[in-house]
Amino acid sequence: MTSDRDSQVLIVGAGPAGAALALLLAQRGVQVTLVERQVDFAREFRGEIVMPSGWRVLEALGLGRGLEEIPQRHPGEIEIFHNQRRLFGISLDQQPSGGMPVSLSQPRLLETLVEVAQTHSGFRFLRGASVKEVLRAGDRIDGVRVQTAEGSQVLRAGLVIGADGRASTVRRGGGFTAQVRDAPMDIVWAKLPWPSSWKEGKVQAVVGHGHLLIAFPAPDGELQVAWVILKGAFGALRARGISEWVEEMANHVGAELGSHLRTNKDTLSRPFLLDVVTDRVEGWSRPGALVIGDAAHTMSPVGGQGINVALRDAVVTANHLVPVLQAGATGEILDAAAAMVEPERGPEIDAIQSLAALPPRVVLRRGWTGELVRFALLPLLGRVLAPLTAKPLRQLFDGVTHVELKV
Secondary structure, three states, X not given: OEEEEEEEEEEEOOOHHHHHHHHHHHHOOOOEEEEOOOOOOOOOOOOOEXXXXXXXXXXXXXXXXXXXXXXXXXXXXXXXXXXXXXXXXXXXXXXXXXXXXXXXXXXXXXXXXXXXXXXXXXXXXXXXXEEEEEEEEOOEEEEEEEEEOOEEEEEEXXXXXXXXXXXXXXXXXXXXXXXXXXXXXXXXXXXXXXXXXXOOOEEEEEXXXXXXXXXXXXXXXXXXXXXXXXXOOHHHHHHOOHHHHHHHHHOOOOXXXXXXHHXXXXXXXXXXXXXXXXXXXXXXXXXXXXEOHHHOOOOOOOOXXXXXXXXXXXXXXXXXXXXXXXXXXXXXXXXXXXXXXXXXXXXXXXXXXXXXXXXXXXXXXXXXXXXXXXXXXXXXXXXXXXXXXXXXXXHHHHOOOOOOOOO
């Protein structure tokens, strides 16, 4: 077993929060080690929507042409269907300035963040290093034990930051506790070829009969389908086979998309069920440790906020940590800076989680009362939301609080 005590900061998890924060710290001369369980990023990500709030962070990271070279698709039109009837469409090309969502390849984004960070001498990246234990010196967390292909290794640092997702080892091993918030839904994800009759950038959302299906352009040019259903409702369908649940999806959408689903049911790319969890850690910092991103607050996929709030967490964390780290602070001074992150980020997380919880309660409501509510509300929402200036939408697009890189 080997040991490394050189890092000022050790970040566990090279997702958007961890990789962005590692880059921000390395750019500013902080000695930082980034640990990632996987050996590469060549795996399937489904939450790849970057809102204007997240895009501004990516621009502030100084990625240069690297950002332009990441595969991306820009939605140009949104169609809303109630059951199998088109209610209205929104052209995004004619919307107010301020930016629109972008579908961005997360594997390429993460590789780009790491590549740029590796140009700084104080940055170290360990791939294929699985955290097995959170280590303490007295009542203070001061490192982790990881398992790599070369064996067991101890990594110690002045501050351990858990950015390792919804199943965070740092959250669990560091004694953090989370409050689970209502998420009465699951999501079936699938990819299929882009419909030849659709314009590039088209997005379609279908509401009705206790279902919500959203079809949108994936960064690789395929059609990404997210089918939102009541939690636990997928089990019986899955037992009947893929043809059965594809048929169930097709029965709830317009004729054109339904026909496309049926035609391509044998070519669906790696369909899987996401068990939706929404939670929030109470107290993001401990002596020697901090959690951010999904490790601190698992977000509902509704609203496409996961990447964006993670990137904004990284900016706020850097704002508080960089000044004290550059001054060589350790111990209680470093802990005090880390403790400032949650009070600044918490209000936005709470607001977005509450906002994202509302649509499923309306959309997934069963029975005639649910259909009556949707029949009454959806046309009204069309008139209110079509300009994309309504406050709830702008909060999802632009963020709830002001976040700016200050270091």
